Amino acid sequence: MDHRAVPIKVGVVGYGHLGRFLVDRIQRDGPGVGLSLAFVWNRNTDKLTDSVPDDQILTDLAEFTDRNADVIVEVCHPHIVKEFGIQFLAHANFLVGSPSALANPQLDQALRLTAKQHGKTLYVPSGALWGGQDIQRMNDSGSLRALSIRMSKHPSCFRLGEGLLSDWSEVEGRRVLFHGSVADLCPIAPNNVNTMAAAAIAASALGFHGVAGEIVSDTALADYHLVEIEVTGLDGFSVKTQRRNPAELGAVTGRATYRSFWSSLLVCKGHGGRVYLC
Ligand SMILES: NC(=O)c1ccc[n+]([C@@H]2O[C@H](COP(=O)([O-])OP(=O)(O)OC[C@H]3O[C@@H](n4cnc5c(N)ncnc54)[C@H](O)[C@@H]3O)[C@@H](O)[C@H]2O)c1
Structure with missing residues (x-):
């Protein structure tokens, strides 16, 4: 158990299967492992209102900086990585759930450079990858x-x-x-x-x-x-x-991959300005 006095604040971008799973786990187990919710964003906020308190719902993703998240988790779509990934990394560590976005070499290079310049970590979850x-x-x-x-x-x-x-x-x-x-x-x-x-x-x-x-x-x-x-x-x-x-x-997505994602999130405590597989 982690007894950190100040929990790591997590911003979750996307509220589909993975987003819902992660938000539930942070709400349930976060206090015991040193995690709290900074915000949850989904393009359709109706999906959030039953399960996320109003003050944790972010309606305009461009305003994510107001919430001072320590780590932002994208579990949405590669488009969001393209549109916001660099801004996310300039302000927080970034766990990229849709790493296929990095197949674009310009975006890949820009993200690596931003991580380096701002001393933030671009975390890549291993998902179903072994080794x-x-x-x-x-x-x-x-x-x-x-x-x-x-x-x-x-x-x-x-x-x-x-x-x-x-x-x-x-x-x-x-x-x-x-x-x-x-x-x-x-x-x-x-x-x-x-x-x-x-x-x-x-x-x-x-x-x-x-x-x-x-x-x-x-x-x-x-x-x-x-x-x-x-x-x-x-x-x-x-x-x-x-x-x-x-x-x-x-x-x-296989069942073990959800658990693997949670384990990946627990690693995101900051590893400096680089790409880190977790
Ligand atoms: N890294 C891994 O091992 C791994 C495993 C599973 C899924 N994923 C990826 O994580 C992401 C989320 O997976 P999921 O299973 O929760 O998917 P999902 O379809 O259940 O949920 C995706 C959410 O993002 C929203 N969304 C989709 N396209 C969007 C867009 N262009 N702009 C804004 N919002 C959009 C949807 O409304 C939905 O709320 C996907 O990109 C998926 O490919 C990664």
Whole structure:
């Protein structure tokens, strides 16, 4: 238990599945772990009125600085990262729930620079990524040579653009939907690639274009999502991991990922002006 006298004030941007989960946990468990709510913003404030006290509802996101949040959590949409991420980081530590926004190299660079200039940390939640900090260490030591990630789910768990997978049937089995770079995958599957985006951020020497991503639809996966990662280093070094993430039919986000997000938030106490996988 954390006995900090002054709790860390958290601003939550977005009140969908993840936002609601985080706000509930902060309200319930925050005092015991040194967290309090600075504000909650959602584009539609009606969703907030039953569960968030009036004085914690922020109606105009541009006025977030009035609430003096120590850490701002985006669990909304990559557009919000693009529009507000730099302002957030200039004033607070920033936990970016939609890291696929950093597939845009200009935004990625601008966020890294702002973090450095203001001494604030850009936190990237590991979500369903296993071994992210090991990947980052290999990246930083110059020994990372290749990285590939395959994410397999039941077809009802994908939200894809370009009409991909609009024709699935319950008996079709396994279908590879995309294989290529994470950079090319992000626009097609923006809600399904956060894990891969977090990996590409950890592997900054390879970048979004240098990390391979594959998404697979599989009707056999009715109870869990599968995340398989292969890391290649120097002199034949390699690691393969396979993570099973329990999930209901139709769920974009596996259950363990919600708990993982909460653990990530607990880490956001300030690690200086840099990107930090948590
Ligand atoms: N990092 C990870 O591992 C991980 C895991 C799950 C979800 N996510 C990402 O986190 C974000 C939230 O996920 P969720 O499951 O809570 O989604 P959700 O759809 O349940 O909720 C999203 C919320 O943001 C709002 N919203 C959507 N588009 C918006 C826009 N353009 N401008 C303003 N508000 C907008 C919606 O009204 C909703 O309240 C998504 O971007 C999702 O891709 C990341």
